[in-house]
Amino acid sequence: MKSCLVVDDSRVIRKVARNILEDLGFEVSEAANGQEALDVCKAKAFDSILLDWYMPVMNGIEFLRALRALPNGKGPIVVFCTTENDISHIQAAIEAGANEYVMKPFDSEIIQAKFAQVGLL
């Protein structure tokens, strides 16, 4: 079973994402901001991370840069999932090491398509 860490400050969105990902056969963990996520990632290697942009404490892009700098930080496939939908945000995410990018609002079909695209399904 593949693992996915859902990082979002909205409990509702984490829940929606969890349901979709569990249906796709993932073992899901949650974090409410970048710092929490980074702490979990130091202890455990996830196959994938679904990542929001704006969150308190540490935002998504800061988390991603910090993650990719970790010794095993290149491993997880990171899919951004955010309302930011302009080219400059997407570009910045790719440069920071994101593998895919979902623009909210998302649904199960988009998540499934994107996860398939990066070889997680």
Added chain:
Amino acid sequence: MKPDDFDFASQFFKDRSGLVLTREKAYLLESRLMPVARKKGLKSLEELIAAMRVGRDSVLLREVTEAMTINESFFFRDIKPFDLFRNTVLPRFLQSRASKKALRVWCAACSSGQEPYSLAMIMREEAARLAGWRNEIVGTDISSEMVAKAKAGLYSQFEVQRGLPIQLLVKYFKKEGDLWQIDASLRAMVRYREYNLLTDLRGLGGFDVVFCRNVLIYFDNETKAKVLAQIRGLMPDDGILFLGGAETVLGISDYFKPIPDLRGLYMPTDRKPAAGTAALSQAGTPGA
């Protein structure tokens, strides 16, 4: 709905576009045609079918035909066929057409353009190997609305998230308000035309590669066979046909056979195209 009306409608669509409408699908008439009826100021499906029977209003006949088509499409649909195009089909033609340096590709039911643009992006990514080549992608569809949308190359946020890798979105699309538009240079790689597959296709010229995906499924076997025979007539003997995941030539046409180990890909058999169809040794431009 009166049985008589249903029979008329199902015969009408079969003749116009090949669409086979079974009785279980009769509800589609209601759901897809009522918007057309309302637009025309008609109160019911019965009135609309009565107007179709009169048959003088060619705009109406076109609109109902288009309203019944299913236009679902997305970028790099099913992925595999596009990988095969890039990794197997293109290299094969790079060799066999090395002196001619020209390749013609046809998307025979291109809907809103995602399929031809996916091929255009692949060819652009392979530009180094294709330097000096004169390639052409032709996209056709029976629906004028879809052809117009394909030409504009404008897609919703939902559409660009289905199948299109984010790197390609950033590279080849621009944001236009809420929509995303594919770059003008890619739009220029595809020539779009309105074309009904049930009509004489020879005016399109010859094609080395034909994508005819997710359209034959709506036709009966006789219509499928006719379309496949025409496609064969537009192809050189080493041409390649791509069909959709739920489509096959087996038991339908002996002009094509599956290519071993390449799922969804078909090649001409030894049977020669019937007289009257353009038998081409190499694909050429009409009139060229």
